[in-house]
Amino acid sequence: MNASSRALPGSLRAVRRWFPAHRTQVFDAAVAAVATGVELGLMFEDASPVAAVPTLLALAAGIALLTRRYAPEAVLAFTCTTAAVLTVAGHYPGGAPPLVALFTVAELRERRASLLALAPTAVFLTASSISAVPVAVGAWGLGAYAQTRRRYTLALEERADHLERERTQLSLIAAQQERTAIARELHDIVAHSVTVMLLGVRGARDVLRTAPDVADDTLARVETSAEQSLAELRRMLLLLREPDERHAALHPQPSLDQLAALVASYDAAGLPAHLEVSGPARPLDGGVELSVYRIVEEALTNVLKHARPTRVAVTLGFGRTHLDVSVVNDDGPHHSAPPGPPAGPPSAPPPGPATTAGHGLVGMRERVAVLGGVLEARPEADGGFRVAARLPLGDAA
Known part of the structure; x- marks a missing residue:
């Protein structure tokens, strides 16, 4: 009230x-x-x-x-x-x-x-x-018009309800598709991590006491083999995708080390973006790094397509138990003409696979939800737009 x-x-x-x-x-x-x-x-x-x-x-x-x-x-x-x-x-x-x-x-x-x-x-x-007859006919005509008007209004409401149900169904389908794509990416990372740990522990345990140098060489070979296996798993994943995706470049999955290059590429394409990092950086799980990279990539793409900002701030905040990620632009998200190139991603895209097409916010929410985090996407008071995610990391070692 x-x-x-x-x-x-x-x-x-x-x-x-x-x-x-x-x-x-x-x-x-x-x-x-x-x-x-x-x-x-x-x-x-x-x-x-x-x-x-x-x-x-x-x-x-x-x-x-x-x-x-x-x-x-x-x-x-x-x-x-x-x-x-x-x-x-x-x-x-x-x-x-x-x-x-x-x-x-x-x-x-x-x-x-x-x-x-x-x-x-x-x-x-x-x-x-x-x-008189005209008066009676006029009263009847007004009633007939009111009936037609009411039926037209009801038809519009029913159509709006139908479109809303259809939109909800499409959103659910999009969310399921995005969830499937995320599960594939995370499966690759988990499979890689488990394999490396399993081989490394078994090999090092077998020779750790008798031949420490051999154990060290074994771990080095496991590391090299794991990198090769990761690339091969990605090639196999491409075979499961649509035919037009099978010839995509087979780049390693992006990480936070490539985030600065990503932001710089958008800045070079005409989007005034810059990266700020606060707090002591530390190694993160592959799934977290990939999700952070994709969230920033999708948010910057949305700004490039829909806004005309004079400043875009990409911020990473490392906390003891969480990581805060935000992309904030100082202009509205629904302008008709973006700065720089007329549409699409930057002219010199960063390394790594292309951003998943369509339903950007849906994809970001699914990525954050899989990691147990929260996502906020809302207009700012000054007319800009803010996308912010908080991802749990666990206690710092």
Whole structure:
């Protein structure tokens, strides 16, 4: 509840909560009151004495209008009957309640049914000198228009709901695809790490006490073999991808050591980006380094495509138990023309595979979620945009 709501008296706050739920009933009561007032005003406009029976009949017709949405045909018949009685009695009603009831029939019933009601009502009102045919047709036309308008609005709402459901499904599909890609990357890194540890521990353990120099050479050979195996695993992964991806350059997976080159390449392409590192840097797991690199790469690509910044700050903050990553630009994220090249990645892309296409924020969120971190992507108060991730690292050794 905001400050203005708290400042209202209790009774006004109660009305404010009650009105939205009873808006239709309030509107119907207002229509009934206006129609009754018009009817009484026309009946006694010549300053004749107000008679009790005609007044009661006019009031009865007005009260019947309160139920017009529930039984429009019955209300139309009742208001026409009261108008006929008043006409026979010589009071010459204005016909406001029958016209409102006719409007309601045209608004709520199918076109054929409302036309069947229009014909006898127009004839009756004209024959009784209560109203003219054009007035009756006009009331019916307004009701038919209101029905068409309501149906059009409902169709738009249904279409919007359908598009929202479709968008949600596409987002889920995109998230699943991105999750699969991330799982593949992490599988490569895990397989490499486990293999190196297994071979290194077994080989070193076998000769550690008897031949320390041999153990050292064994570990060196394991290191070289692990690098070769990692490259081979990546080649095998490319065979599982789409045919147009199989001829991609077989570069090693990027790491934080290449992050400065990545930022510099975007700066050379016309994006005023610079890298800031705070805190004592330390070695990180391959999955963390890869995710940080991809998050920065995707964020810079989004800035290049959608903003016209004068400054883009890429920040790494090494904490004792976490790593903070942020990409902040000082301009809005939805400008039509980016600086530098008209579209696409920098003219001299950094080494490593290309950024996963499409659904950038979805991919970043999935990467961060896999590592147990949190991602924040929001506009800044000065019109810029901020992408920030916090990744858990565990206690420093």
